[in-house]
Amino acid sequence: MKHRIVKKWLLALGLLAASLPGTARTREVDLSGVWRFQTDVMDFRRGSLSPRYNHPLQDSIVLPGITDDYRIGYESPYRHVDRLTRLYEYMAPAWYQRDIEFPAEWAGKRILLCFERVHWLSSVWVDTREVSRCDYVSVPHVHDLTDFVTPGKTHRITLCIDNRYQYDTHKWDHAHTEFTQINWNGILGEMKLLVMDPVHIDDMQLFPRVADRSVEMRLTVANTTGKPFRGKALVTVSGNGVEVEREFPVSGDGPELRLAGELSLGDDAPLWDEFSPRLYTLRCRLLTQAGPESCEDERSVTFGLREVAQGRNHILLNGHPIHLRGTVENAVFPKTGHAPLGDDEWGRIMSIVREYGLNHVRFHSWCPPRAAFRMADRYGVYLEVEMPMWGKDAEPDSARYDFFRREMRAILKEYGNHPSFLLFCNGNEITGNFDFIEELTASGRALDPRHLFSGSTARTRVPSDQYYVSQQTNKGPVKVYEGRPTTDWDRSAESDVDVPVLSHESGQRCIYPDFREIEKFTGPVRARNFELWREMLEQNGMLDQAYDFFRASGALTVVEYKAVIEALLRSSKSAGFQLLSLNDFPGQGYAPVGVLDPFWDSKGLVTPEEWRSFCAPTVLLLRYPKSSWYEGETFTAKAEVYNFSDSEWKRARIRWSLLDDAGHRLAQGALKTQDIANRGVFPVGELSIPLGKIRGPQRLTLRMEVGETLANSWNLWVFPRNESLMQSDDEVLYTRMFDDEAERRLAAGKTVVLLPSPSRVEGRRSTFHNHFWNPIMFAWAPKTIGCLIHAGNPVFDDFPTSYHTDWQWWDILENARVVDLQDAPRALRPFIQVIDSFDSNRKLGIGFEARVGGGKLLFLAVDTQRKMDERPATRQLLASVDRYVHSDQFNPQVALDGAFVRSFLHQNGKK
Known part of the structure; x- marks a missing residue:
């Protein structure tokens, strides 16, 4: 099988090396482009059956990229309901190969093969010799080719990328799941050869000190000469008007040297925070001599002058309390199927975060690539990073434990210099052995004090926790999932514990899908579940209402978000909140809970300016x-x-x-x-x-x-108080029972207003709120998503309402019953139309009108007895109904049989 990518091969990379920019004598050779390629669903390597590195591979692919981009794998015929559908599924080893000329002048150099992001296991062969294997998920893969290549020769470099689960980890974690970013196979981001002198900078970590406006540089120098070396490190710091130069002597006789040095930036050096994300660049030029050989290397790091600490109730940044207004990022990237690797897209995302008044992003069970940190640094966004750990991942498993230990250390080393990297949490909602979680948390604190550490979100506390993300503390709930018709409440007392507390995954109120989004899915996944639900809605005779359902439920979710966020802002002892989320989550049943769609585009429900009126500094x-x-x-x-x-x-x-x-x-x-x-x-x-x-x-x-x-x-x-309500007369009968008198009045061409007690109505519980998260994963009653109010119906002429519900509907909807009207004539549309969950799409209502037995019926399944003096909105709705049914405007067009009305009523305790 040929994948028809490109026809021209580029084999002699050594010809490019001289033209690529180098840092001192360090060379970076770009390896992007065409590679030979072959699938391996039989896993011949594991079966010792002629591994692919023994032969020239026959197909071709362009890297960086993923197999999905080239329709490699099993073409899926399915329409998954609980997630987006991946068009071409591939989960197996895949082989990538290239012949590379290594120039003779690289003799004596250290030669590294570097891939920015791989999923999951990468193995490298030079000719037929295996070099190494790497299984990091969150950081680049680096393979040392030095002892396997001969400068002046051309070698066959063969990679095996295996995207199968390498450990028994949770299948929902967002680092490698089919539910958000797909379980891709390939290589993304930078892919290069790094060619360095044998004495070079192996690592450089910077530790800012706010009190004296200085930065401590901790340098690790690698020496592969086997000889003693000596020289100097020339260090400069620049940015924000600061220009500092220092020279540090270096010398050693072993394979590694650790050097620490402090640089003062001056009393007026600006600090880094969300309001002033000032960045500096530290450059270190290493000049050494090992015997007759002179070596040179250079490394630069961007950093901010900031320190984070644990306060009583708040996280402290540069000595001051901050309050985190956050969203959860779940690796939702349907356009590409994987997290973006470039600054442009992450810059767009971080600018949107700030545009909506937020200052914080939690990366739920995954760690983003470098570009996310770079752009968060630039935009002043505080990040919480997690490992690919979820649920039972802390249950005993020595191999999995070792993986998480290595992964945490790698994350701290790779991204620890970024000022935006404020918080580290092991993972999401972990269960199992919390001694292991305490071990990870304590060791993280000891390794890198530039961040605050927490054992797990929303589960057992561990002694080393420096903050806590949860729905609940020992003092009560700190979550806020929905609002109330009063604003005189908060979660302050419940948040007042021994560490700062962040409200876990707040919001989560579902919005009916906008089927217009189907056309936006042009990448490796499709919204085939949307297609199913749209077809279901059409079969049930309401496709023409799809956009109205989306608008009405979306408007209610905005009302709820305002109430949720303001309650959390009123909570003076809360450290902040993390919404789930600003954008939709297309996995775990598909949760359209965001005011942005999965592409981070506005749904048109609320402008950033309107949002910032209740969510801003x-x-x-x-x-x-x-x-x-x-x-x-x-x-x-x-x-x-x-x-x-x-x-x-x-x-x-x-x-x-x-x-x-x-x-x-x-x-x-x-x-x-x-x-x-x-x-x-x-x-x-x-x-x-x-x-x-x-x-x-x-x-x-x-x-x-x-x-x-x-x-x-x-x-x-x-x-108004509307003292007189529900008064029957010769033309209009108000009744709680569909009895002989009601049918007699209808037969005589009169009007009947039927107001049964909700307890006597067969149907679903009524609620003001939209369904939580999504109705597929949480299939609990009543599985409804707000109401579409037919505000143009004159029944509402004396009741102020829009097309969606707002807080004046609270006591009405909390004291009502929802009737299934799917078997009614298609033309019947209830004037209070309850929106069913999108996986059901039945016609539901609380109030409707119809012609029955020659007369006119208005049905309203709302309680009219309980504490009516405390329910002004319900009284007003009844007053509006009364004026309507006494007017010439009341003229129902759809005919119903009385038997249909009786079918959902319990008369005298019997149906």
């Missing part, structure tokens, strides 16, 4: 007891300012105004002019607004603002 907050009010009551609230910006406010004047839907100002005022500190949550005053002159029903907006750019707003509703 500074946010105005209000605590009030309820969202729906009666005329004549007095609205009261306590105002707070969340200010984790880099500056205090001097003589701040916080203004407030109460607006109607037309934008008319009904009331206004200002809080006391005051100074407001930063790095905390601060009470700033109280509001008291008499509602006696405001006539409902109407939606109001309470807006608070400071200056011209900082503002936040909340929707409130004011309703």
Whole structure:
């Protein structure tokens, strides 16, 4: 099989070496391009049956790349429901080969073969001799060819990449799963030969010290000459107006030398944080002599002047408390099937993170490539990095344990210099042997104090924890998955434990899929599950409502996110939160929980500017007891300012105004002019607004603002008391039972308003909230995703609502029942239409109208008995229904049989 990639071979790489830029006498030879290729689903190497390195491979492929790009593997006929469908599945060894000329002048050099990202095991042969094997997941693979090649000769270099699971690890971890980034085979990012003098820099780690504005350089020098050497290290630091030069003597007679040196950057050297991500570059030029041989090498590292420490409730950066507003990154990259390796895409992602007011990204059970760290450094984003560890991965298994030990050390060494690398956690929701987790956490702390360490998210604490990401502490829940119609609550007391606590995977409210996204999947995966659900919706007669379902459920999720985030901002003793997530998660059942799609593109539900009004370094907050009010009551609230910006406010004047839907100002005022500190949550005053002159029903907006750019707003509703409700007369019967009297009235051409007790209605539980995460993985009742409100129906003429639910719907929906109307005529569309889960797509409703037996029926499965004096919105909905059914506008067009109505009612305790 030929893969029709390119026809021209490039075999003599030695010809390129002289033209490639070198660092001192170090050469980097680019190995990207065409390689010979062959699959090996039979795994001939393991069976000792003529391994591929014995022969020239017959096909070709371009690297860097993955087998999916060239349609290699099993062409999948499936349409997976619980994830995206990989078009060509390949999980087996694959062989890559190239003939390389090694120039004679490389004699005596150290020659390394380097691949930036490989999945999972790479093995290298020179001709027929195996060089080494490497199974890192999170860091580059490096193979030392020095003792296997002869400069002046051409050698056949053969690689075997095996993307099968090398250890018994969790199949969902995001480093190598089919549920987010695919289980790809290939090589990504930089692939090169690194050619160095025998005395060279092996490693360079930088340890900033904020107190005296200095940086400690810890240098490891490798010596492969077998002879004593001596020389000097010329070190420069530049950036932000700093120019520092130092010279350190070096000498040794062994294979390795460790050198430490300190460089002062000056009292005014700027620090690194989210508001001022100032970066420096340290360059070290190593000049040595080993016997008659002179050696030269150079290494440069970008770093920031910052220190992280554990505070009581908050993480401390440069001595100050910070509050993390984060999202979880789950290796969701459907365009490529793998994490991007370039700065452009990671720069786009980090800029989006900042655009939405966030300052933090957690990498859930995986570690990103270098470009992610580089761009986080540049944009001032704080990162939490994890190993590919999840669930039962801490259960006893010596081989797996050794892998995680090596992986952690490699991550700290490879990425430890990046200032954005603030937090390290072993993995996600781990169970098993927590003595092993404590060992990892304690050893990480000892190895690298530039980060804070935690044993696991959302599971057992270990003694060495310096922070904790969880749904719960020993004081109660710190998670916030959904909002409330009141804002006078928080998770502060529950967060006040002995380490900073981050709310684990907050949000997670499902949005109905936007089937228009199907066309965006042009890479190695397809949204065939979307196709299935779209077909199901069409079969159930509602395909024309698909976009409305998406818009309505999405608008509710935005309402929920605002409530969730503000509750967490009000939690003054919380260290922060991690949303799951800003963008959709297409695995584990497909969870469309984001306001961005899987491609990090906006869904059009909320603008970044609107989002930042409740998620930003500074946010105005209000605590009030309820969202729906009666005329004549007095609205009261306590105002707070969340200010984790880099500056205090001097003589701040916080203004407030109460607006109607037309934008008319009904009331206004200002809080006391005051100074407001930063790095905390601060009470700033109280509001008291008499509602006696405001006539409902109407939606109001309470807006608070400071200056011209900082503002936040909340929707409130004011309703009349509607003392007289559900009064029957000659034309309209209000009833809780579909009995003989109701049918007689209908037969006479009259109107019946049927308001059964929800307990007597066959159907699903009603809830205000969208389903949690996704209905496939968590198939618990009621599996609904908000409501589509047919606001244009005149039944709502006297009830203020949009096409989606907001907090005025809370007491209505929490005291209702959802009826399955799939067997009703297709033309019947309930005016309160509950959106079914996308894996079911049945027509559901709480309220509908129809012609029955010659008369007109309005059905509303809402409780009308319990504590009605405390439910102004429900009373107003009933008042609006009353005016509607007494008007000429009430003229249902769809006919129903009375037997259908009886089919979902329990009459006198019997169905």
